[in-house]
Amino acid sequence: MTAGERRFARLARIGLREKLLISMLAAVLFISVAIALISRYILVSSLTNELEMRGFAIAHSVAERGGSYILDNDIPKLLALIFDEARLRQRKDLVTYIFIEDQAGNILAHTLTHPLPDNLRANTLAPGKNDSIMLMELGRQEVYDLAAAIHEGLYRIGTVHVGLNKRHIDTLVGKLRVAFLGFISAVVIISIILSSWLSKRITKPVSDLTRLSDEISRGNFDIPLKLGSGEDWNSAECPAFTNTDLPCWHFDQSRSGQTPAETHRKCADCAFYRKHEGDEVIQLGDSFRNMVWSIKLYRRRLRESEEKYRSLFDSGPDPIFVVDCATGRIRDANPRATELYGYPMDELIGLDFLQLGPEHNTACLNYFSEIGGGCVYYPKRLHYKNGGEPFFVNMHACPISYRGKQAIIIAVTDITELIEKDAQLIQAGKMKSLGEMSAGMAHEINQPLNAIKVGSEFLSMMQEEDLEIPKEHFKEVVNEISTQVDRAAEIIDTLRSFGRKSDLMEESVNLNQPVRAVLSMVRRQFELDNIRFELELSEGLSPVQAHSNRLQQVIFNLVTNARDAINDISNAESGDRRIIIRTGNEDQRVYAEVEDTGGGIDETDQQRIFEPFFTTKEAGQGMGLGLAITYGIIKDYGGEIRINSTKGQGTVFRMEFPAAGTRGESKA
């Protein structure tokens, strides 16, 4: 860093006010000093000249009037003359002495009170010169000695010497100098005052702005903003400050996702956005003020919005997590999350999200780290509380940017109660089905019992009557009894598994199994009603994730509906009365169809058939819940159910399920 650079840097550090002050002062000083010097030079030299001229004038007048006295050699007159000249009014301050000498150098007369010192005679006039000036010393004072020749005609007859008091001249010059210095000082002081006032006027608003900006950047908006116009804020005057719904051009622009109106909308008489007439500093102040007001409004709006969403987050009835994409750890959670999951907040934050739902959350996290698309919805996932208690949730995850990192915001709804209610409803539906079946089932169980009873009665009778039972008869009876007991037990097992409330956990089910189970319960009854079953069950079905007994409920509902449809158009004595059940695989999906030869379903009814309480049966015949429950159960397993029916041509209900392990999640 050279000295120049250093100086420049020092200069850069000096405030604007000082710069202005210094530069103005320097300019004023330079100008006044220059003026002073010039004028002093002119004035001092002309004053000195003037005094000298006066001295010469005195000398010449003495020479004019004294010439005849010298010729007459009238010394007294000559003395009187020089005394008169020397003592005339103010001359006595200027003129120290006058003396006259003749050509020979004799002193003719002088005004001194003491003998004339010889050194005064040093100033001699050269021949041909009329006058000369010379600095002499008289005692302790300095004297300008002016000599002027005395002529009479063509001849010089003597010389007049006038001594001018140098101190007097110097005093005059000094006075002049003091006057000038005073003038310059006055100018300087005035210019200091002026320039400091001016610079203050310029720099104060700027430094005020700086101070305000600093405060604002520190986030302190509650400062009086007295700028230029000198008014302070009164936010009550601005309706948009308290009501952010009001149209205001600022909000028009700050509202994300909303296009502002063509023209800026604002209050007819805006209390805050204004421009004053005035210089640039006032303009700057105004525009700064407007800017601050804007920021103030905007910040308020932001805070409101932040508070709103924060309160939504904090007081939301459902747990919400913010999970870091990269680490899979929970970055933030709301109080409801701690409540539901049973972890304290400090433990929850930083917890691995996988710990809450090891089975399902991996898929969720992978979805975002791999695809990173939009939001995703996972219905009915199992999560665990602190302590391992499982419960069911619906999970809704969306990608966000959280503190500069990729994160997922996960909202969770506890649906355990819902699922339990669901299960209860399904259970109620099952109980209803069981009720419908009870007569048939009783009959079904009675059949083997009857055979057993008759067989055992035969045996006991033979025994009582002491009759010989032929061996093959005995064997026949005993075998039959055993077979019939098994048959009855099987029916009871089926009933029991059908009636059992399913666990919340799904199992792998081969679709043929619920079909066979239902048939074992109803087949006989249907056949008594002259309805025949035709089964086309594929072997080697892929399993599906479901509950066997709920699927039985589905099949049961469908076959009983099929029976009702068949009974609607034909009776037991005649007609085509068949129910066809098919199962099979079809690329990653497993399907089951229940077809009947009944009356078919209207196009309009097909739209509504799965609605709860919709029934085509006569009043009192059906609740209209069977198919609604069926639909719900199938949806639970990620399946679909469709109708293919033409009025009068019979109906096919086809349900499809994703094969186990392929169930995807639905996009939300």
Add this chain to the structure above:
Amino acid sequence: MNNKVLVIDDERPTLKMFTLLLTAYGYEVLTAENGREGVETFKRETPELVLTDIKMPVMDGIEALRAIKKINPGTEVIVITGHGDMDLAIQALNLDATDFINKPLKREALEKALTRARERMTIARNEEGQVVLREEDRAAVIGVRGNVSAITMPRLSEAFEQAASMGKETMLVDFEKNASINGAGITGLTSLLRQYAGSGGRVCLTGLSSNFRSVFETLGITRFAEIIDRDKESRPRG
């Protein structure tokens, strides 16, 4: 009197057991697996006694009963019903089934039913449904035997009138062991009982076989008449 019995049931194991049991009782057993088969066998073999299940595919027991009664109204048809399936039993009685047995079948009930049937068969047709009135010291007793049906009704109502005119405190309808009562009989008896219960007298029924007793209870006949056991005859209940 032939010894043929036709058993109609869609359950092959049951048929098998019946065959063994009835054979042991000394019957010649014919079997059919459904109503239609049963009717055909009936036409061919003309058994006097038919045991039929009601719920069967192709043609159920009720239809078979109707067809058999059409062919020979005198045939003793015993229907086998599921336990507590009273509606069907009554429906069968209305179609002149002479008796019914509950499933699962008890030997005792079967034996009784068979015995009653045999007795009824031995009662001459003209004497069918004989109603006999006798007087006891505290009650007027109407004895009923054979099959109570529409044919029996005039005689029965006459007997009721006479019994009422005796002025006893209790009127007792005494069914003999072999008595059976069909739908028309039940309807007639009910109206008679209602009539006399309304007139203030105490009417009791006794001697009913257990299955008829349950039919009466189902139909609400017990509102008009008490059913009492034979040994407690005419003793007022506490």
